Amino acid sequence: xxxxxxxxxxxxxxxxxxxxxxxxxxxxxxxxxxxxxxxxxxxxxxxxxxxxxxxxxxxxxxxxxxxxxxxxxxxxxxxxxxxxxxxxxxxxxxxxxxxxxxxxxxxxxxxxxxxxxxxxxxxxxxxxxxxxxxxxxxxxxxxxxxxxxxxxxxxxxxxxxxxxxxxxxxxxxxxxxxxxxxxxxxxxxxxxxxxxxxxxxxxxxxxxxxxxxxxxxxxxxxxxxxxxxxxxxxxxxxxxxxxxxxxxxxxxxxxxxxxxxxxxxxxxxxxxxxxxxxxxxxxxxxxxxxxxxxxxxxxxxxxxxxxxxxxxxxxxxxxxxxxxxxxxxxxxxxxxxxxxxxxxxxxxxxxxxxxxxxxxxxxxxxxxxxxxxxxxxxxxxxxxxxxxxxxxxxxxxxxxxxxxxxxxxxxxxxxxxxxxxxxxxxxxxxxxx
Amino acid sequence: xxxxxxxxxxxxxxxxxxxxxxxxxxxxxxxxxxxxxxxxxxxxxxxxxxxxxxxxxxxxxxxxxxxxxxxxxxxxxxxxxxxxxxxxxxxxxxxxxxxxxxxxxxxxxxxxxxxxxxxxxxxxxxxxxxxxxxxxxxxxxxxxxxxxxxxxxxxxxxxxxxxxxxxxxxxxxxxxxxxxxxxxxxxxxxxxxxxxxxxxxxxxxxxxxxxxxxxxxxxxxxxxxxxxxxxxxxxxxxxxxxxxxxxxxxxxxxxxxxxxxxxxxxxxxxxxxxxxxxxxxxxxxxxxxxxxxxxxxxxxxxxxxxxxxxxxxxxxxx
Numbered sequence: 173x174x175x176x177x178x179x180x181x182x183x184x185x186x187x188x189x190x191x192x193x194x195x196x197x198x199x200x201x202x203x204x205x206x207x208x209x210x211x212x213x214x215x216x217x218x219x220x221x222x223x224x225x226x227x228x229x230x231x232x233x234x235x236x237x238x239x240x241x242x243x244x245x246x247x248x249x250x251x252x253x254x255x256x257x258x259x260x261x262x263x264x265x266x267x268x269x270x271x272x273x274x275x276x277x278x279x280x281x282x283x284x285x286x287x288x289x290x291x292x293x294x295x296x297x298x299x300x301x302x303x304x305x306x307x308x309x310x311x312x313x314x315x316x317x318x319x320x321x322x323x324x325x326x327x328x329x330x331x332x333x334x335x336x337x338x339x340x341x342x343x344x345x346x347x348x349x350x351x352x353x354x355x356x357x358x359x360x361x362x363x364x365x366x367x368x369x370x371x372x373x374x375x376x377x378x379x380x381x382x383x384x385x386x387x388x389x390x391x392x393x394x395x396x397x398x399x400x401x402x403x404x405x406x407x408x409x410x411x412x413x414x415x416x417x418x419x420x421x422x423x424x425x426x427x428x429x430x431x432x433x434x435x436x437x438x439x440x441x442x443x444x445x446x447x448x449x450x451x452x453x454x455x456x457x458x459x460x461x462x463x464x465x466x467x468x469x470x471x472x473x474x475x476x477x478x479x480x481x482x483x484x485x486x487x488x489x490x491x492x493x494x495x496x497x498x499x500x501x502x503x504x505x506x507x508x509x510x511x512x513x514x515x516x517x518x519x520x521x522x523x524x525x526x527x528x529x530x531x532x533x534x535x536x537x538x539x540x541x542x543x544x545x546x547x548x549x550x551x552x553x554x555x556x557x558x559x560x561x562x563x564x565x566x567x568x569x570x571x572x573x574x575x576x577x578x579x580x581x582x583x584x585x586x587x588x589x590x591x592x593x594x595x596x597x598x599x600x601x602x603x604x605x
Numbered sequence: 606x607x608x609x610x611x612x613x614x615x616x617x618x619x620x621x622x623x624x625x626x627x628x629x630x631x632x633x634x635x636x637x638x639x640x641x642x643x644x645x646x647x648x649x650x651x652x653x654x655x656x657x658x659x660x661x662x663x664x665x666x667x668x669x670x671x672x673x674x675x676x677x678x679x680x681x682x683x684x685x686x687x688x689x690x691x692x693x694x695x696x697x698x699x700x701x702x703x704x705x706x707x708x709x710x711x712x713x714x715x716x717x718x719x720x721x722x723x724x725x726x727x728x729x730x731x732x733x734x735x736x737x738x739x740x741x742x743x744x745x746x747x748x749x750x751x752x753x754x755x756x757x758x759x760x761x762x763x764x765x766x767x768x769x770x771x772x773x774x775x776x777x778x779x780x781x782x783x784x785x786x787x788x789x790x791x792x793x794x795x796x797x798x799x800x801x802x803x804x805x806x807x808x809x810x811x812x813x814x815x816x817x818x819x820x821x822x823x824x825x826x827x828x829x830x831x832x833x834x835x836x837x838x839x840x841x842x843x844x845x846x847x848x849x850x851x852x853x854x855x856x857x858x859x860x861x862x863x864x865x866x867x868x869x870x871x872x873x874x875x876x877x878x879x880x881x882x883x884x885x886x887x888x889x890x891x892x893x894x895x896x897x898x899x900x901x902x903x904x905x906x907x908x909x910x911x912x913x914x915x916x917x918x919x920x921x922x923x
Contacts, residue, residue, distance in 0.1 A: 251866055255886045262673055262891070280889040284672025372870050425757065426779070426870060432758050572888050576868065584870040588779070603689055 209233065209240030210497055212504065213268035216245065217253035220453070221272055221321075221487065224521050228508040231517075241504055250274070261287035261492060269495035270505060273318060275309060275486040276374075276575040279568060282312045288490040289498055290315035294506040301530045302510070303483070305564030310488040318488020319509045322524035324448040325481045325555060325562050326379035326471055329455070333465045334443040337362050342469050348380075348410060351472045355419035358443045365421045367444045368437075369411055371583045373427035374575055375447055375484065380407045382482030382565050384474060390578075395568030399582070400594075400601040408593035412586055422588055434458040446471050448484040449525045449555070456523070456546050463546050470558045479561040525555055532556060573604055660902075667895035676892075683896035692897070694872050695880040696904075698785075702876070703853025705789045710800050710849055711842065717797070718804035719834065733805070737798035747795060748862020752778070755787045755863070778863060781873040788874070791859050796852070800845050807841035808834070843916050847909055854905050857882065877901045 216222050222245040229243035246268070248256060254277045260267035261281070273281055281288055295307065295316050303323050310318030330342045338361035340354045355366030370376040382389055384403050392398040414420035421442070425432030428447055437445070438459040445451075455466060470480040489509060491501045508514045515526035516536045523543045531537065537552050544551065577600050585591045633639065667683055669676045717736070721729050739747065754762045757776035764774035777783045815833050824832070857878035861867055864874050867883050875883075877897065885894020913919065 251887070258886060258889050262671075262889070277887075280887075283889055285674030287673045372868065432756070435758070576883065576888075580868050580870070580872045580875075588870070603691070 209242045210500055211242045211244060212270060212495075212497065212501055213244045213246065214270040214272075215253055215257060215268045216247055216272040217250040217274065218272065218487070219247050220522055222247040224518070225508060227521060228514065228517065229504070231513070232504055232507055239500065239503070241500065243504075254280070257281075257492075260494070264494070267492040267494040269497065269501040270489060270491055272487050272489050275488065275567065276572060278310055278318060278488050279571045281490070282317065283569060286312065286317060287493050288317050289493055289495075289502070290317060291319060291491065291502060291505070292316055294502050294510065295319070298506075298510050298528075301528050303527050303529060303562070305483055305562070306486065306527045309486060309565060309567040318490050319505060320486045320488055320527050321509065321518055321522065322450055322486065323527055323555075323562060324450055324484040324486055325525055325558060326383070326446060326448045326484045327468050327481065327554060327558075328444055328446040328471045329451070330444045330467050330469060331440060331442070331462065331465055332467050334358060334362055334364055334440060338443070342467060345469075345472055346476060348472045348474055352410075352414065352417075352419060355414065355443075356417070359418055362443070364440070365442045366419045367414070367446070368423040368428070368433070368442050369415065369420050369583075369587055370427045371422045371587050372579050373429070374578045374583075375428060375451075376423075377407065377411070377578060377583065378565070379446060379448070379471060379482045379484050380411075382484070382563050383471065383479045383561075384563075385478045387566070389566040390574045391566040391568045391570060393566075395566075395570060397570055397574060397601055397604045399574065399577070399604070400597045405594045405597055408582070408586055408597065412590065412593055415587055416590075429454070438462060440465075450485060450523070452543055452547065452551075453523045456542055466547055468547055468551060468554050470554060470561075479563045481558045481561050482563040483565060529559070532559070570604070577604060663895045663898055666892055667899050669892045669895075671891040671895075673889075679892070683893045684900075686893060687896060687900060691872060691875070692877075692880055695875045695877045698873070698875055699854050699856065699877045701785060702788060702792075702856060703850060705785070706792045706796075706853050707846065707849055709789065709793050710796055711845055713793075714797055714800035714845075715804050715838065715842070718801050718808055719830065721801070722805060722808040733798075733801075735798075736801050739795045739797070740799045742795070744795070744858045745862055747791065748859055751787060751791050752863050752865065755783075778874075779870055781871070784863075784869070784873050787863060788856075788859055791863065792853075792856070795859075796849075800849075803841050803845055804838065807838045811837045839916075843913070843918060846912065846916075850908055850912065851905055854901060854908075877904075 214222075214225055216225070225243060225245050229241055233240045247253075253271075254273065257267060257271050257273070258280060264287075267287075292315055295302075299307070306320045306323060307316050310316060310320070332342075335342055335354075335358065338354075338358040340357055345351050345354050351366070358364060358366045368376075378390070381404055384407070387393065388398070388401055388403045390397070390399055390404070392401075398404070411420065415422065423433050424430065424436040424441070427433065428445060428451070434454070436442070438461045440462070449468075452468075455462060473480045489505055491498055491505060495501050509518070510528070512528065512531055512534075515528040515531045516534065518524050518526045519531075519537055520539075520541060523541075526532075532552055532555060538549070540549065581600055582596055585596045586593045666676075668678055668680060670679050670682075720726055721732055726732075755777040756762075756764070757774075757779065759765065759768060759774045761774075763777065768774050775783065777787055811834065815837075816829055819829050819833060855878055856876050860869070860874040860876055860879060867875075867879050867887065869875060878901070881894050881897040881901065884890045884897065
């Protein structure tokens with residue numbers, strides 16, 4: 173009997189030792205963090221964004237010695253970052269203070285009662301200097317919930333070497349008709365396709381749709397699905413025609429962020445690609461052989477005089493309602509992405525076209541860096557040239573569904589399986605409605 | 606018979622009384638009436654917390670629109686919305702995948718197991734390990750490796766083999782036939798060893814005397830296989846069939862890893878769980894996601910019950 177009791181006591185003792193061990197560790201960690209300032213946690217899906225925030229936290233601590241923060245940045249894969257955040261917000265537990273949300277996912281977070289905090293108090297004082305359309309895409313009922321990195325002006329990147337061989341001057345290409353004609357020449361003279369089109373992502377289609385005159389977009393004014401708009405059908409028919417004529421090919425690897433595509437382009441596979449300005453980084457990092465051969469130009473327009481660009485993509489950074497230090501989180505976010513110094517750093521570190529118009533002319537943006545070395549020194553002249561032609565996009569609750577439909581059905585069926593664009597768009601619209 | 610039961614009960618109660626007399630303090634700990642409940646408690650608890658409760662709340666959620674901060678009952682709306690081409694495509698994909706995996710992952714492991722169980726086979730353990738190792742590999746790693754194998758570049762493994770023999774390289778993951786092929790190859794590679802192990806265990810339980818007496822009667826190897834091995838392996842086959850049906854319909858990670866996301870061109874890799882994940886998690890529509898989940902539960906339930914009934918698993922053993 174005694175033995176049994178002894179056995180029981182030993183087990184209880186052992187368990188309490190284990191438990192004590194656990195709690196001891198936790199305490200140490202907490203006190204260690206408090207020494208470095210208030211702990212703020214941030215989730216992102218992009219390693220470069222993560223590095224940027226860490227850099228900005230360092231600068232913040234230097235200039236705000238009384239409000240030091242200890243920023244813990246977690247980088248997750250794209251889907252995981254958004255899904256984890258959705259689940260954490262939905263269940264009311266485990267969300268970080270700050271989080272990056274990509275534009276095509278943002279509407280998911282505005283459904284119902286948003287579990288993220290309005291940022292009007294930090295945005296309004298700076299609102300005049302900021303491109304308004306980049307605020308509207310993250311807003312609901314007059315409240316702004318996210319702050320973007322960049323304007324994402326779409327431009328076209330030409331491979332000068334190939335164009336020269338074909339005797340085509342990129343400055344002569346004013347409209348999409350000119351582009352098609354030039355493409356024919358390039359194909360005849362060099363045997364290379366003029367461009368590549370994405371078949372499982374939206375960055376070839378969306379800029380062409382958003383730059384249409386008026387406010388035509390995938391969603392209409394009331395947020396309803398507008399994919400079967402006659403103008404959108406026309407855009408898709410134009411893309412299909414390019415492929416039929418051999419002027420364009422489906423991007424190797426299906427989209428412009430695929431390994432296969434980088435390899436193909438790096439070897440001079442196609443003469444051009446239209447993507448937003450933030451795509452510059454991909455050239456610099458993944459297509460090093462094209463250094464000095466790429467020129468950036470405004471996109472061709474549908475007609476002479478109609479807009480030549482559209483603001484594409486984006487990452488809205490939010491403060492969640494689970495943050496223990498919401499005010500501090502907002503202040504840091506404003507410092508990192510709204511302030512002048514923040515916007516200059518965004519250009520320097522990430523090569524993104526910042527959302528503050530008043531820094532575009534500042535000397536810091538003329539300093540040479542890895543982007544100017546690659547593309548030449550006049551990158552910002554392009555942006556200044558088209559700054560009033562950057563069309564905004566319509567973002568609404570249906571955006572994630574529409575974006576999924578484009579990525580999985582519409583483009584593939586029309587550009588690879590060559591189905592009739594009108595039929596496909598009508599069919600998908602009907603399904604989404 | 607009945608006397609015997611009474612006797613044991615009496616003995617039991619005597620024993621309990623004796624124990625009570627000897628030790629007073631922890632008598633609850635030694636109670637034979639409580640002990641069985643105590644030992645099944647972990648299962649009951651985990652069943653309730655991790656299965657019964659979630660299933661119950663999923664059923665409720667499938668009749669709701671679940672938004673952050675607000676839920677509203679919308680009746681059968683979610684189930685009505687299920688009737689759309691994308692979901693039908695997901696069901697079709699999952700069904701084809703399940704049938705193909707059943708056609709491969711039941712007969713082949715069975716035959717391989719018979720070979721590996723044979724006395725004439727050499728290096729048995731090495732072959733067993735080789736077939737089983739893929740099951741230990743994480744599906745994430747396997748998926749990435751298969752994505753590289755089935756890559757669309759000319760330098761990708763499969764394409765370089767084909768071009769070496771004069772064939773033309775192709776984008777394997779871009780058309781429905783070849784992408785299903787890739788998925789089935791991945792499933793075969795991963796699960797062959799596991800099913801083989803079940804069959805090996807089953808084979809080793811067949812009494813040798815049966816084969817010996819069959820030999821005395823002059824049965825050939827083929828006859829022994831047909832009349833002894835196959836019938837006696839029936840319980841194993843039913844088990845493997847059941848888990849393979851469930852496994853086929855619940856496949857998600859393989860397709861997700863093969864395409865690097867839940868989105869494949871023209872939804873050729875979309876499965877039912879993929880559709881659930883896309884709507885419930887990716888698009889924050891948990892009510893609709895729940896309806897998909899319940900539908901999946903019903904599909905697998907009906908198929909499994911029909912299959913078990915058809916194979917006579919509900920008949921009482923004689």
